[in-house]
Amino acid sequence: MKKLLLSIVTGLLITANTQAQTALPVLNCETSSSPINNGGSRGATDRRNYDIANCWTFGGVTYTDIGAISNFYSAQSGQATSLLVTSFWIKSPWIKPGSGNITLKAKLSASNGTVRKVHIAYLPYDAVNGNSAKEGTRVEFNVYDFTTFNTTVNNLSIPIPAAIANSSVPYKIMISLAGSGGNSRIMVDDLIIPSTYFADPANNCLPQVIIADKDGDGVADNDDAYPEDELKAYNVQIPNATPSTLMFEDLWPATGDYDFNDFVAIYQARAVTNAENKVVEVIISTQLNAVGASFDNGFAVQFDGLSPIRLNMVNGSVLGTSKWIELNEVGSEQNQDFANIIIFDKTSSVLKSAGGSGINVNPEGPFVKPETVEVTVEFNTDKEFAIEVKDLKLNPYIIVNGQREVEVHLPDYAPTNLASKKLFGTGVDNSNPEKGTYYKTKNNLPFALKVEGVLPHMVEKQDILTGYPRLADWAKSEGKEYENWYDADKGFRENKFLIYLEGVK
Amino acid sequence: MKKLLFLSILALIGLTSCKKQFNEHQELPKNVSSAKKFSEIKTSENFDWKTTNEISFKYNGIPTIEPIKTTLSIISEDGKVVLYSGNQLMSSNFETKLAIPTNVKNIVVKYGAVSKAFSTSLPIIAFDILPALEN
Known part of the structure; x- marks a missing residue:
């Protein structure tokens, strides 16, 4: 029973890297993120940076392709005129030493010098008294003394000391290059340490640690938004991290009164992904704030470019009794090339009028508490159907007054299959499907706006410029000026023309 | 003189x-508009009316001795807003598009303990875990 419990606990823990560590730390100065031998100092820097990224560290030691010991590059000290072991050195990543011999090749860059030595030491892990890299006191266990000063390659082979051989605790091996007299450098290459790599490049190259992972999905509990659900790991807000305010005019293709309050909603979507970064579900949250229209409009979202076959199920739509609704077996709309999710069929299915004209658009009230509809779209995570966050391109739109063929989208967002293309180019609409321009007038004016943040909306029949005067400057400058045209902190709002519902800032 | x-x-x-x-x-x-009515505004068809900037984000992988996988996250400078989170193999490249609200001027990219800040004024942000180039 104890054994079983132990195996379960072990299964719930992952190392920082999630992989068994079996590689042999080798410093051959040749590996680079660049697949080609780019040569020269750039190539040397690239290769040393690769080794640094893999937790090798260097003091006064560079890489060179001049007179390399093997292949194209070797490590080298500066002119070896210091006998200190701290002047020129290479430290291995944290390793668990095995047994056998450490091997390396060394030579001088020129045939001169008085003293040239290669010192070999180990550094224990010391989390309490060690330096910032948690390295304890250096223990030297071998010195190689160059007896002749020429450019011949010397093959060094040094046994791992018994004190650390086959250890279960981490150590580093430190190679120091020291000397006096002359100007030759000491070159080193092909350093092989019989050991197990035990550093974590993603954690300041400290030794790997055991990290809790309750659901065993390979994502540490600290990073896992769903630490007890192996099918879910991350929340990613889409298309961006903040909620947006959607504001529509619903008379398209005719011109409206530009109060942009015929349909006002706070809209945000969140993708839930698994440890393989595949989308498990998308949760679309729509808070209907105001209806300044006589039309009873529906609200939907198209996943541009995504076939409905990618979906498993749609839950949470408010569908009322509208006869135009036709759904497939997973709950997305029938007869669409791309997945379309009806969030609600009409505003009256979500918000009931408290009397008067419109809902929440008259400053005298009465006001109705905004309602939120949360729709969960589950995605198929099977390999052939799975998608990633970058594949999610959400296209929110309204369906005008139960006429399924009349849609109003954000500027330049394409209509769905079910929208009537005959309406394009009529009224004040200047859409041009061939150019990919949609739902804009000849003067490039939109019929809907999506603004980042939770904004107050316009009082009924008030042109949006009365509430947000700087919107005109922003638009005329094509976004270059007054990019915060809606910002209360900048004093860019005229509040007497705006309606602040609870929670709106 | x-x-x-x-x-x-x-x-x-x-x-x-x-x-x-x-x-x-x-x-x-502050509150005088350069146009009296919205219908008086005229812009070029290239203007998209978006209050976000699209930025291409690239994670440049680097070969590793062992497969290293940990969380790559992109967050706002104050740490409150997570723009992206995912499990990332250190050696693999990764690209995505970010829609950054125009009022967010800086973002921070984190990979394990490696953290680097970037300005959102750049159209492309390239991140890797390498230290700054040394001579």
């Missing part, structure tokens, strides 16, 4: 002129 006085006056005029231009821009009444 006369020459010095002349140059000083010129410099003063220059400075005053610059200051006036700056103030004129700043002192525009």
Whole structure:
């Protein structure tokens, strides 16, 4: 029973890297993120940076392709005129030493010098008294003394000391290059340490640690938004991290009164992904704030470019009794090339009028508490159907007054299959499907706006410029000026023309 | 002496002129629109009316001795807003598009303990875990 419990606990823990560590730390100065031998100092820097990224560290030691010991590059000290072991050195990543011999090749860059030595030491892990890299006191266990000063390659082979051989605790091996007299450098290459790599490049190259992972999905509990659900790991807000305010005019293709309050909603979507970064579900949250229209409009979202076959199920739509609704077996709309999710069929299915004209658009009230509809779209995570966050391109739109063929989208967002293309180019609409321009007038004016943040909306029949005067400057400058045209902190709002519902800032 | 006085006056005029231009821009009444009605606005068809900037984000992988996988996250400078989170193999490249609200000026990219800040004024942000180039 104890054994079983132990195996379960072990299964719930992952190392920082999630992989068994079996590689042999080798410093051959040749590996680079660049697949080609780019040569020269750039190539040397690239290769040393690769080794640094893999937790090798260097003091006064560079890489060179001049007179390399093997292949194209070797490590080298500066002119070896210091006998200190701290002047020129290479430290291995944290390793668990095995047994056998450490091997390396060394030579001088020129045939001169008085003293040239290669010192070999180990550094224990010391989390309490060690330096910032948690390295304890250096223990030297071998010195190689160059007896002749020429450019011949010397093959060094040094046994791992018994004190650390086959250890279960981490150590580093430190190679120091020291000397006096002359100007030759000491070159080193092909350093092989019989050991197990035990550093974590993603954690300041400290030794790997055991990290809790309750659901065993390979994502540490600290990073896992769903630490007890192996099918879910991350929340990613889409298309961006903040909620947006959607504001529509619903008379398209005719011109409206530009109060942009015929349909006002706070809209945000969140993708839930698994440890393989595949989308498990998308949760679309729509808070209907105001209806300044006589039309009873529906609200939907198209996943541009995504076939409905990618979906498993749609839950949470408010569908009322509208006869135009036709759904497939997973709950997305029938007869669409791309997945379309009806969030609600009409505003009256979500918000009931408290009397008067419109809902929440008259400053005298009465006001109705905004309602939120949360729709969960589950995605198929099977390999052939799975998608990633970058594949999610959400296209929110309204369906005008139960006429399924009349849609109003954000500027330049394409209509769905079910929208009537005959309406394009009529009224004040200047859409041009061939150019990919949609739902804009000849003067490039939109019929809907999506603004980042939770904004107050316009009082009924008030042109949006009365509430947000700087919107005109922003638009005329094509976004270059007054990019915060809606910002209360900048004093860019005229509040007497705006309606602040609870929670709106 | 006369020459010095002349140059000083010129410099003063220059400075005053610059200051006036700056103030004129700043002192525009905040709530007076440059158009009376929305329908009077005219923009080029290239203007997309978005209040976000699209930025291409690239994670440049680097070969590793062992497969290393940990969380790559992109967050706002104050740490409150997570723009992206995912499990990332250190050696693999990764690209995505970010829609950054125009009022977010800086973001922070984290990979394990490696953290780097970037300005959102750049159209492309390239991140890797390598230290700054050393000589």
